[in-house]
Amino acid sequence: xxxxxPSILLENAxxxxxxxxxxxxxxxxxxxxxxLRQEPQATTDFAQALVALRNDITYCKCCHNISDAEKxxxxxxxxxxxxxxxxxENVKEVMAxxxxxxxxGLYHVLGGIISPIxxxxxxxxxxxxxxxxxxxxxxKEVVLALSTTxxxxxxxxxxxxxxxxxxxxISIIARGIxxxxxxxxxxxxxxxxxxLNRTPFDQSFKI
Amino acid sequence: xxxxxPSILLENAxxxxxxxxxxxxxxxxxxxxxxLRQEPQATTDFAQALVALRNDITYCKCCHNISDAEKxxxxxxxxxxxxxxxxxENVKEVMAxxxxxxxxGLYHVLGGIISPIxxxxxxxxxxxxxxxxxxxxxxKEVVLALSTTxxxxxxxxxxxxxxxxxxxxISIIARGIxxxxxxxxxxxxxxxxxxLNRTPFDQSFKI
Numbered sequence: 001x002x003x004x005x006p007s008i009l010l011e012n013a014x015x016x017x018x019x020x021x022x023x024x025x026x027x028x029x030x031x032x033x034x035x036l037r038q039e040p041q042a043t044t045d046f047a048q049a050l051v052a053l054r055n056d057i058t059y060c061k062c063c064h065n066i067s068d069a070e071k072x073x074x075x076x077x078x079x080x081x082x083x084x085x086x087x088x089e090n091v092k093e094v095m096a097x098x099x100x101x102x103x104x105g106l107y108h109v110l111g112g113i114i115s116p117i118x119x120x121x122x123x124x125x126x127x128x129x130x131x132x133x134x135x136x137x138x139x140k141e142v143v144l145a146l147s148t149t150x151x152x153x154x155x156x157x158x159x160x161x162x163x164x165x166x167x168x169x170i171s172i173i174a175r176g177i178x179x180x181x182x183x184x185x186x187x188x189x190x191x192x193x194x195x196l197n198r199t200p201f202d203q204s205f206k207i
Numbered sequence: 208x209x210x211x212x213p214s215i216l217l218e219n220a221x222x223x224x225x226x227x228x229x230x231x232x233x234x235x236x237x238x239x240x241x242x243l244r245q246e247p248q249a250t251t252d253f254a255q256a257l258v259a260l261r262n263d264i265t266y267c268k269c270c271h272n273i274s275d276a277e278k279x280x281x282x283x284x285x286x287x288x289x290x291x292x293x294x295x296e297n298v299k300e301v302m303a304x305x306x307x308x309x310x311x312g313l314y315h316v317l318g319g320i321i322s323p324i325x326x327x328x329x330x331x332x333x334x335x336x337x338x339x340x341x342x343x344x345x346x347k348e349v350v351l352a353l354s355t356t357x358x359x360x361x362x363x364x365x366x367x368x369x370x371x372x373x374x375x376x377i378s379i380i381a382r383g384i385x386x387x388x389x390x391x392x393x394x395x396x397x398x399x400x401x402x403l404n405r406t407p408f409d410q411s412f413k414i
Contacts, residue, residue, distance in 0.1 A: 004305060006298060007275045013260040016253040020238050029299060031227050035261060036273075043261035046223040047254035053220040054242060054250035066214045066243075073213065091213060092236060098211060 062133075064109045064126045066091045074098075074106060081105045083140040087130065087159060089113050089152075093145060105143070108133065113146055113155040122158055130159065134166050141169040148175055174199075269340075271316045271333045273298045281305075281313060288312045290347040294337065294366060296320050296359075300352060312350070315340065320353055320362040329365055337366065341373050348376040355382055381406075 005011035010032065017028035035043050059065065060072035067073070074080060074094075084105030088094055089112060097103050110125040133139060142163060146152035160170055176194035177186050186194075212218035217239065224235035242250050266272065267279035274280070281287060281301075291312030295301055301314050317332040340346060349370060353359035367377055383401035384393050393401075 004302065006279055006281070006301065007264070007273045009256075009260040009263060009275065010273050010298070012256040016256040019249075019253075021241050022234070022237075027229070030229075032257075032260065033298065034228050035257065036264060040261050042226075043257050046226075047258045049216075049219040049223040050239075050242065050250050051254045053216040053239065054247050056216055057214070057243060066217050068214045068216065091217070091240065094213065095211065 063107045064111060064129065065094055065107060079104075083138055084143065085130075085133065085139050085141070086143040086145050088145050089147065097145065103143075105141075108142075110146075110155070113149075113151045114158060115151045125155075127159060127162065131162050131166075134163055134168050139168055141171060144170065144172045270314045271318060271336065272301055272314060286311075290345055291350065292337075292340065292346050292348070293350040293352050295352050296354065304352065310350075312348075315349075317353075317362070320356075320358045321365060322358045332362075334366060334369065338369050338373075341370055341375050346375055348378060351377065351379045 005014065013032045013035075014025060014028045017023055017031050018025050020028075023031070035046070058067055058070065060067040060075055061070055062075040063072060065072050065074070069076075081104050084103075085108050086097065086103060086105055087108045087110060088097065089110055091109065094107050094109060097107075108126065108130050110127065110130075112120050112125050114120060114122055114125070130142075134142065142159075144156045144159065146155055156172060163170055174197060175190065176197060177183065177190065183191065212221065220239045220242075221232060221235045224230055224238050225232050227235075230238070242253070265274055265277065267274040267282055268277055269282040270279060272279050272281070276283075288311050291310075292315050293304065293310060293312055294315045294317060295304065296317055296319060298316065301316065304310050304314075315333065315337050317334065317337075319327050319332050321327060321329055321332070337349075341349065349366075351363045351366065353362055363379060370377055381404060382397065383404060384390065384397065390398065
């Protein structure tokens with residue numbers, strides 16, 4: 001339904017909010033009216049934070065994660081193990097893995113995964129720089145931590161093929177039954193893999 | 208959980224998005240990363256639309272609706288019936304009623320409803336200006352179109368008491384069974400009111 005807005009300024013603001021993923025026109029209007037109820041300064045702060053991010057954003061020249069400096073806090077931390085590199089899709093996965101406090105190596109952020117449907121090929125991702133990194137640095141292990149989707153598996157396999165010529169161990173994060181899941185309701189593929197990749201009992205409680 | 212962001216610019220932008228109602232930190236991060244994937248111009252446009260709205264917004268001096276001019280398009284339309292004024296909470300209700308194309312009068316936007324819990328009293332709303340409008344203009348009927356909540360009913364009653372001394376008809380939008388609802392599942396209060404306020408059969412199909 002084509003809504004008629006009483007003000008062109010209001011309509012423009014609603015249009016901009018409605019461009020965001022998952023935000024419809026009703027939600028956009030609700031958000032805009034919320035902003036109108038706040039102090040004008042709040043809107044200025046909001047706008048400035050976004051513009052500052054978009055214009056001044058830098059990416060770590062080493063791992064390609066979002067960063068405030070040329071080299072990010074993780075890459076420039078001497079206590080991290082530079083011989084292990086974890087390959088992830090995005091900054092969100094870096095944050096998720098950092099939260100577990102189980103990984104002490106470095107990261108390599110691809111900036112996406114191979115997805116022919118979305119027109120994303122290997123050359124659009126930071127795969128060549130990963131190969132260079134493995135070739136020139138003392139990387140002993142590459143851990144693949146991509147989503148367990150068709151696209152993730154395609155990307156995993158592509159990277160595996162690219163890195164195979166080099167003297168580096170390639171591992172992949174364990175797939176299995178999630179903590180808290182009931183075996184009865186687990187899907188067959190996951191359950192099958194969790195049996196194939198079973199771990200010695202005393203190892204599985206290390207965390 | 209206290210997330211650690213790899214960039215202060217990123218964190219600031221996420222914080223700003225997370226201030227919006229219904230937007231959590233995960234959604235905020237998703238929205239910010241979406242913006243980073245767009246052209247920088249898109250973010251500038253977004254920010255400018257919001258700042259322009261917040262700084263240049265004007266309200267109609269007559270009905271207090273959001274407007275681009277001193278008098279809004281509805282109030283300045285000579286073909287609208289100035290003798291009927293519909294009292295609504297917000298611009299959203301104006302748009303909803305306009306969409307029905309069943310109302311040809313003018314509006315009066317209160318800017319909220321009486322809600323002691325949120326600290327909103329009659330003096331925070333455009334009630335006094337409504338009384339002035341009824342007193343000085345040729346208003347013959349005031350239609351109350353507020354939500355059927357406790358707060359809405361309180362506000363309805365307050366306005367009713369304020370306008371009673373004047374020579375004006377006060378009506379309230381019909382409450383009853385929604386179109387498409389099944390009688391069996393309607394709540395008792397609504398069903399009771401729909402029987403009390405029954406309308407002659409030939410009138411009820413006018414729309």
